Amino acid sequence: MSTGDFIFTGLGHAYLKDNWIFRNYRGEAVRGQVLALLGPNGSGKTTLLKILLGALTPSEGSVNIQGQVAFVPQLFQVAFDYTALDMVLMGRAKKVGLFSQPTPADEEAAINALERMGIGHMAYRPFHEMSGGQRQLVIFARALVAEADILILDEPTSALDLKNQNGILEWIDRLARRENLTVIFSTHHPHHAYAVADQALLMLGENDFESGPVGDVLTEKNLLQLYGLPLKRLTFDYEDLNVETLVPVFRNCKRRKAN
Amino acid sequence: MTEKTVKQEKFSACSSGRFRRWLPKTPLARPWILGLILLIAIIGSLFMGAYPIPWHRILEILLNSVWPFSGSESAYLDLREITVVTLIRPPRILVAVLAGIALGMSGTALQGMMRNPLVGPDLVGVTSGAAFGAVLAMWLGFLYTPVILVLSTIGGIAAMLGTMALARVVGGRNDSLPLILAGFFIGAFFLAGVGLLIYLENPFYPKGQRTGNIIYWLLGTFRGAGPVKAWTIAVPTIVGGTVLMGLRWRLNLLSLGDLDASSLGINLNRLRWILITVVSLMVAGQVAVSGVVGWVGLIIPHAARMLVGPDHRRLIPASAMLGGLFVLGLDNFTRTVIWSEVPVGVLSAIFGTPLICFLFWKTKTKGWNE
Structure with missing residues (x-):
């Protein structure tokens, strides 16, 4: 492993005895890659970030992080x-x-x-x-x-409007590709992960997770299981771009149109 | 461009190395100017006191003690006047200034460490703990101030640890309320201990004699400050002050919050332990020689922050200087203006309460967080 790489295997944490938040999690990225963590509220995203940051000792498993880690908290109040x-x-x-x-x-x-x-x-x-x-x-x-070498961000886009979300995503992309940093971020927006991340980790449940390249992990089936809501993977052309993204289907809302 | 013009209205530029720093426009924003004012105040204080001596005679005595061959009229000087000007006033002034420096600096350090502008040594219980230690020492019959210092330091550290532990159990250390409530509980506990000791009166002492002294001392006074007391407060204040000056930038880091600060790669626990020890030592030094002087540790950091801004690199020296000025001013007031010597601790509360109300009102518009 070289500087900027990290890998964690068999990772599990329980704040109370035998009350596992997650177990046997595995994930990895190499320098210059972006890893997105996705999971519903309370699935332990922040706990996992704290473990990666070294602020919390995991109940089991090992983390191997090469290089200096920096943290960008979610709500920054000084x-x-x-x-x-x-x-x-x-x-x-x-x-x-x-x-x-x-x-x-x-x-x-x-x-x-x-x-x-x-x-x-x-x-x-x-x-x-x-x-x-x-x-x-x-x-x-x-x-x-x-x-x-490694940047850990806790829901960097959660409190921002669309324009600023775009700005932050661009910066994540730039920090990874241009400054050659490894970036780990948690998010509630699968399409953000789809736009910038190379790797994704879906926190589906205590013993259940999907980890790997974004294209393999962020499938409609996995996302339905994760959020209990169908998401459609769409591909279309916009100007000279071929856009691939994820769109949530809010099935039971007013503007639905049954034919 | 608009950014700069707006800034220039509020701030003036002062050059530091290659980079310009923005400082509030008042010259008081520079700690060394505050230090100069403090020096002038110290010299001026030698000319004040209950015992009436004309200013030119004081000047003569002072010049004589600095340069013995300067005054030709020294034969006319009164021995009592010489005693007052060279032996009685200097240690008292020194003790008052050092007490203010200790309280101002420790208050600022506490607020930075607990990232909470609402705490001070008296509000987190350190003062009460130190007072309990000191009263215990006196109750046991140790009247030599350095011995009182040792016990009062132990009491201060115990109280601070108690407060922090309680606040941690009840709620996060980030919240103001658990911390202040915990400080209130622990402080009340140690004050009850003080009350118990006063009530119990050591049977080996003549009745009533000790109690009165302890109560007057508890209210906070610089009366009877001599060389021993000056040394007793000088050592912890200078040692602690030097440590705090060294750590002043680290206080910026500590004030970020645990997770963020530790992600910057600093050893939080070590830093926190050093600060707890140093702050308790400084407060205990002040309490051991001059009893409980409240409010200073809460007010001075606020006032200093209004003058020099929140960066602890300037804030720590500025609050030292302001603290010294404030307490010296209070002591001069009680020495000269009032017919009988009201304890400084009482005065600091009388002047401190309206002052803190004013500071609250001033910060209300801006708030501390938003």
């Missing part, structure tokens, strides 16, 4: 009114000694990272005054500054 630059600078924590302060070189790296994310002009803006999408970009910049 108790104090830091600027975007302060936030990004915190990514240097590992490189600054316990009793030392960040040097101008660290600040330079932080500004560069903000500029790479296209928000260099917002460096001195208070973090809490930024929109949800901009905050995500700041946290991405922090991951760049930390020189992370």
Whole structure:
């Protein structure tokens, strides 16, 4: 295995004894790939992310992660009114000694990272005054500054409007392909996973999961089992693009049209 | 472009290395200016006091003690005046300033560590724990201040650990309410211990003698501060202050939250332990020499944050300076303005309550989180 790769096998966790959230899970990705985690609420997505992050020791199984991991939380609330630059600078924590302060070189790296994310002009803006999408970009910049190999995102698109969802998906794509980071993200939107991910892990139940390349895993049958709702895989042409996506079928709603 | 013009109205640029930092426009936003003001206040305080001495004589005595050959009129100086200016006022001023520095810094560190702007050493029970330790020491008959310091440090650490453990059991450490309630419970418990010790009165001592002293000391006072007390507070404050100055950027990281901070690769537990020890030590140092002085550890971090912003790299030194200024001001007030010496702890609550109300009102529009 090289830096940026990870694999976990036989992974299981129970907060209470014998009350398994999931068991025998397996998943892997190599550097530059995107892995999507899909599962209904309460299926243990956040628990799995915490385990991958090393913040939680799994009850069983092994995780092998090569390289530095950075985390982008779902809801980012900061108790104090830091600027975007302060936030990004915190990514240097590992490189600054316990009793030392960040040097101008660290600040330079932080500004560069903000500029790479296209928000260099917002460096001195208070973090809490930024929109949800901009905050995500700041946290991405922090991951760049930390020189992370693997980026773990907890539902990065959940609180965003369509335009910002698109922006974040583009960035996930770019971080993986251009910056060569491995990205793991959890999502409630199968079509997001379908759009950017290489690998997917469906958390179907305690002992039940599907893992593998997106095309093999995100099938109509699996998704019906996952969400209890039919999803249709569609292929169509849009301008010069051949689009392949997933569309949920809300069968019992008003606008249905039975012929 | 519009971004920059908007910013320039609110902030002025000051150059630091290659990069400009945005700072609030007031010159008070720079900790070293606050330090200068504190220095001037310290020198000015030597000229204040209940015992009336004309200012030119004080100046003469001071110059003489710094440079013994400067004054030709030194033969005319009164020995009592020399004693007041060189032996009585300096240690008291020093103790007041160090107490303020200790309280301001530890309050800021606590708020950063618990990522909660509503806590202070007295609200998380540290002060009560330290007071219990100190009263226990006195009750057992150890009146030498360094011994009181040891027991009060142990009491402070015990109270802080109790509060954090209770808050963790009841709810997440992220929430304000469990933490403040836990601090309230633990603080009340230790205060009950203090009350019990006062009530029980050690039978080996003459009746009533000790109790009165303990109660007056508990209310918070700098009266009777001499070299021993000055050293007792100086050592923990300087040691703890140095550690906090070293860790001040780490406080930014701690204030992010456990999961996020640990994902940045810092050793959270180690850092938290260092901070708990240091904060308890500093608060205990203050309590051991001057009793319970409340509110300072809650107010000063807020005031400092309004001046220099939330970055702990500037906030820690600024709250040290502001804390020193505030407590020194209170002590000067009680030394000179009021006919009898009202305990500083009482004054800090009397002045502190309206001040914290004002700060609450000021932050209400902005809030702490949004």
